Amino acid sequence: MESxxxxxxxxxxAMGLPQRRDEYWKYTRPDLLTTDDVAPAAILNxxxxxxxxxxxxxxxxxxxxxxxxxxxxxxxxxGIEIALLQDAPDWADALYGTLEAAGQTPVARPLAALNSAxxxxxxxxxxxxxxxxxxxxxxxRKSEASDVMLHHVIRVEEGADLxxxxxxxxxxxxxxxxxxxxxxKGAFHHVxxxxxxxxxxxxxxxxxxxxHESKFKSFTMTVNGKLTRNEVVLExxxxxAIAHIAGAAMGDGDFLHDDTVFITHxxxxxxxxxxxxxxxxxxxxxVFQGKILVKPGAQKTDGYQMSQSLLLDDEAQFFGxxxxxxxxxxxxxxxxxxxxxxxxxxxxxxxxxGVPKVDAQDMLVLAFMADAIDEIEDEAxxxxxxxxxxxxxxxxxx
Amino acid sequence: xxxxxxxxxxLEDEDKQILKGVDLEVGPGQVHAIMGxxxxxxxxxxxxxxxxxxxEVTEGTATLDGEDLLDLDPEERAAKGLFLAxxxxxxxxxxxxxxxxxxxVNAQRKARGEEELSAGEFLKLIRAKAxxxxxxxxMLKRPVNVGFSGGEKKRNEILQMAMxxxxxxxxxxxxSGLDVDAMKLVSEGVNAxxxxxxSFLVITHYQRLLDHIKPDVVHIMANGRIIKSGGxxxxxxxxxxxxxxxxAEVA
Ligand SMILES: Nc1ncnc2c1ncn2[C@@H]1O[C@H](COP(=O)(O)OP(=O)(O)OP(=O)(O)O)[C@@H](O)[C@H]1O
Ligand SMILES: [Mg+2]
Numbered sequence: 312m313e314s315x316x317x318x319x320x321x322x323x324x325a326m327g328l329p330q331r332r333d334e335y336w337k338y339t340r341p342d343l344l345t346t347d348d349v350a351p352a353a354i355l356n357x358x359x360x361x362x363x364x365x366x367x368x369x370x371x372x373x374x375x376x377x378x379x380x381x382x383x384x385x386x387x388x389x390g391i392e393i394a395l396l397q398d399a400p401d402w403a404d405a406l407y408g409t410l411e412a413a414g415q416t417p418v419a420r421p422l423a424a425l426n427s428a429x430x431x432x433x434x435x436x437x438x439x440x441x442x443x444x445x446x447x448x449x450x451x452r453k454s455e456a457s458d459v460m461l462h463h464v465i466r467v468e469e470g471a472d473l474x475x476x477x478x479x480x481x482x483x484x485x486x487x488x489x490x491x492x493x494x495x496k497g498a499f500h501h502v503x504x505x506x507x508x509x510x511x512x513x514x515x516x517x518x519x520x521x522x523h524e525s526k527f528k529s530f531t532m533t534v535n536g537k538l539t540r541n542e543v544v545l546e547x548x549x550x551x552a553i554a555h556i557a558g559a560a561m562g563d564g565d566f567l568h569d570d571t572v573f574i575t576h577x578x579x580x581x582x583x584x585x586x587x588x589x590x591x592x593x594x595x596x597x598v599f600q601g602k603i604l605v606k607p608g609a610q611k612t613d614g615y616q617m618s619q620s621l622l623l624d625d626e627a628q629f630f631g632x633x634x635x636x637x638x639x640x641x642x643x644x645x646x647x648x649x650x651x652x653x654x655x656x657x658x659x660x661x662x663x664x665g666v667p668k669v670d671a672q673d674m675l676v677l678a679f680m681a682d683a684i685d686e687i688e689d690e691a692x693x694x695x696x697x698x699x700x701x702x703x704x705x706x707x708x709x
Numbered sequence: 710x711x712x713x714x715x716x717x718x719x720l721e722d723e724d725k726q727i728l729k730g731v732d733l734e735v736g737p738g739q740v741h742a743i744m745g746x747x748x749x750x751x752x753x754x755x756x757x758x759x760x761x762x763x764x765e766v767t768e769g770t771a772t773l774d775g776e777d778l779l780d781l782d783p784e785e786r787a788a789k790g791l792f793l794a795x796x797x798x799x800x801x802x803x804x805x806x807x808x809x810x811x812x813x814v815n816a817q818r819k820a821r822g823e824e825e826l827s828a829g830e831f832l833k834l835i836r837a838k839a840x841x842x843x844x845x846x847x848m849l850k851r852p853v854n855v856g857f858s859g860g861e862k863k864r865n866e867i868l869q870m871a872m873x874x875x876x877x878x879x880x881x882x883x884x885s886g887l888d889v890d891a892m893k894l895v896s897e898g899v900n901a902x903x904x905x906x907x908s909f910l911v912i913t914h915y916q917r918l919l920d921h922i923k924p925d926v927v928h929i930m931a932n933g934r935i936i937k938s939g940g941x942x943x944x945x946x947x948x949x950x951x952x953x954x955x956x957a958e959v960a
Contacts, residue, residue, distance in 0.1 A: 655762065660799035660853075661809070663759045664869060665787035665817035674812065678803025678852075 312399060315408035319427035322412065326419040335418055338598040338630045339569045343512045343538050344422060344484065351456035352483035352510035355535070359702060361449075362478045362504050363695055368447035369393075375452060376432055376459030376482060382451070390440035391473065396433035396462060403435035403464045410490040410518035414544035418573060423516040423542070426488040430462035437466045438473035438497070445692075450479030450506070457482040463489045467497035467525070474689070477503035485513040495523040495549055502692050504699065505533040505541075509565065512538040521581075523549030530687045532696050533560040533568050534703045540569045547609075550579040557586040557686035561676075561700065562595030562627075563707045569598035570618070576604065576642075580611040588683040589620040590676050591627035599648060602634040609639045616646035621679050623653065623672075673704045710908040711735040711758075711877050716769035718757050727753045729933035730769070733910075735877070740909040742919055744944060745930035746952050751912045752796055754930075755881045759793040760786050773877055787813075788820035792875035794866040796882045796912075801853040806865070809853050810835065814872055838871045842898055859886035867898040878902070879910045884918040896921030916948035929955055 329341035371393070372382035378395055386393040394400060399407065408427040414420060436446060448463075459482035467473050471494070481487075485506070493499050505513060513536060519527050533539050545554050560568040574583045589597035599618035620629035631648035653675055661671035680700060687693040711734070718728035727750050735741045743751055757764050758771055760783035771778045778786055801809070815825040826834070839849060842864050854862050863883050870878055880899070884892055899909065899922050911922060919927070919941060927943040928935045931952065936959045937943065947955070 654801075656799050657801045659761050659783060660795070660801065661804075661813070662783035663761075663787055663793055664809070664813035664873065665784050665820065666809075666813050667784050667816060667820075668782065670812065670816065671784075674804055674809070675801070678801065681803040 312404050312407050316428050318412070319408050319424045322415060323421055323424040323428055326415070326421050326424065328425070329421050335571060335600055338596070339538065339540055339567060344486070344514045344540065349456050349458040349484050350510070352508045352512075352537070354452055354455065354480065355508045357507070362699060363447055363476055363692065366445065366447070366476070366691055366695065368445040368476060370447050370449055371434055372449045372451060373432065373461065375454045375457045376461060378432060379451070388443055390438060390442045390471070391446070392437045392439065393446065394435050396435060396464070397431065399435045399464065402437065402466060406464050406466065406490060406492060407462070410492065410520055411488055411516070413520075413546065414518040414573075420516060420542060420544070422486055422514045423488050423518070426460050426462055426486050426516070430460040430488065432460070433462040433464070435464040436473065437468065438471035439468045441472040442474065445474035445476050447476040450477070450481035450485075452480040452482060452506070452508070455483065458484045460486045462487070465489065465491045465499070467491070467493040467499050469494040470496045472498040474500040474502070476692070477501070480506035480508050480511060481513065483511055485511065485515070487513075487515045489517045491517065491519040491527070493519065493521050493525040493527060496525060497522065498526040499528070500688060501529040502687055502696070503531050504696070505531065505536055505539055507535040509535050510537050512536070514540045514542075516542045517544070519543070519545040519554070521545065521547045521549060521552040521554060524551045525549060526552070527554040528686065528688065529556050530683070530696075531558045532699065533558070533562075534699070535562070535566065536568070537565055538567050540571065542571045544573045545583070546575045546577060547581040547583065548577055550581065552578065552581045554581075554583045555586075555686050556584070557683040558588065559680045559683040559696070559700065560589045560597065561703055562589070562591050562597070564593045564595060566591070566595040567598065568596075570601065572601040574603050574614070575606065576609040576612045576614065577606045578609055581609070582613040583615070585616040585618070586683045586686055587618040588680050589629065590623065590679065591620060591629065592623035594626045596627070597629040599630070600632045601646070602636065603644055603646070605637040605639050605642050605644065607638040610641040612639065612642040612644065614642070614644035618648045619679070620650050621653065621676065622650060669708050673701070676704060677701065710737045710739070710774060711910065712772045714770045716754075716757070716771060717767045718753060718764050719767055721763050721765045727933055728757070731933070731935055733928065733935060735908045735910055737908055738903070738905045739925045740903075740911060740922060742911045742913060742924040742927045742944060743930050744913060744927065744947050749930045750933045751930055752881055755793050755879045755912065758879065759783055759791060784816065785820070787873070787875070788817045790876035792870050792873055792878045794863075794870060794878070794880040794883050796885070798854050798862040798866055800855045802855050804853050806851055806853050807835065807849045810869060810872055813869070817873060835872060839868055841901070842868050842871070842894055844868055860888060860891045863887055864891065864895060867895050871898060871902060874902075876906065877908050877910070879912070881912045882914065883911075884913055884915060892918065893921065916944045919944050931956060
């Protein structure tokens, strides 16, 4: 792993830290993620049941970025092998940094290289069968000005099936990398909720490689946070693979959420689907930079990309940069990026039936988010997410 | 019940007067019908009564049981017992029909200080009412009006009315787009709600609906005013002769 770290450091030195002038950093201030000084972020205390509380899961707890054995469950479960990054077995050692390195072209992702070069904590998980329950990573925060890097390495073996949950405030400044290697017929599910502390900054990266007939599904909920940059870089290398990425973000005030996605289709008959929804108000900003690249020969590709934002007032803003680059002729790709306000007709209809204005607005906001939440296959998990969004709406009325 | 006095309404954003002095009084338990040429202001009247944005009342009043309606929010009017069956029901993707109706029923109950219906009670009630309107379970689960046929949307409006049990029901062209059987179903739905106290204002172009829902009074609206009122025979006269004679009469 030390040599992988050194190589990452060299990659970083060659590309440099992100700058505002970089093509993919036009809308999001990189300095908040790169400065030496880490501004504190107040810890939010909400009297609310923890997310995923009722879901039977294996808990892995990190406190300020350090694994907490006492708070975590026993790391053994049928169908999977779990180890800490510092005890990584050979397969993980060999994989560490490789998907991240591959994901650096054609678009540089310096913060991911920074992570590979410096992260000392994380987990490595190898699924060999159907995991009995989800693995739930919980990122607890105790320090006001924590600067945390985590790096997870995941391998889903042939025919195996794994669900990863992630939630918790993590850090004042958080940088995470998750490398996910999915073998033929493997299935990987991922549901996460970004930290809710108002001033926290986060840059997350998922690098995935998908084999034949494999499946990758990831959903992210973001409520609050000063800055969130979520990058997902996937390469569909086996035929008939499926990749779905969805996100639901709600921001009020000093909030910027940036989804930057790059999907490479490099095999036959694969499907990729992106569904990103953002509800913004009071100066909140949304960014979507999504690209589908269909390589020569990747025939029968079915690519779908939809990014929609709902602006609840005139101060909110959204920047969308959907891109398609296609080098095969027999493909179906569609994309759309829309920005709109609450539908007045729908609002009037609901109110004319007696639904108070605030409730009507909440109903329409949740309806707007529905397509993204529907991407979560597990109903109990989806319900948890829905409840969270409802709670947020209830706290942010008027 | 409903009392409209010299109501003048213009568009908010445009200098366009649409209602030019409407007078109308619907007593408890009564059924009134409004007929009139396209563009005469019938839907506008129903929108203004239910509180839609975009209109400005420049003169006149409208009260429900003596209470001023025009200063209330749409949801407050609904809680007071006013209901409008829309000429063009709105599609709301992502909001389940059932969830929507339960929220509406309970919001109104809450606003009136009544106890909310439990999920079970609500389910029982809606199933029974949906059945009489031949609305199947699948339609209840689907998003509000999304992918509903024209006739299904209208039946859905009547279902909402039956669930909300308003005291003043305004039906804007509920008969348009209905086949003969659906028209009967809808009329039966409306008649089932007649209890001697509940009142109806039925906007229609066709006498046929009034065969099923017998009006006490028929009004003719033209150019933003009620220009003539009479008994059920007035509707027959319109059916046979159109509006030309009546318009000439008042000109
Ligand atoms: N928002 C609006 N903008 C512009 N014109 C409007 C608006 N609302 C109503 N009008 C106009 O006001 C007039 C009355 O319309 P309204 O819909 O009330 O008529 P109606 O009697 O219901 O007609 P129909 O029988 O065709 O349903 C029409 O000339 C219509 O074009
Ligand atoms: Mg009309």
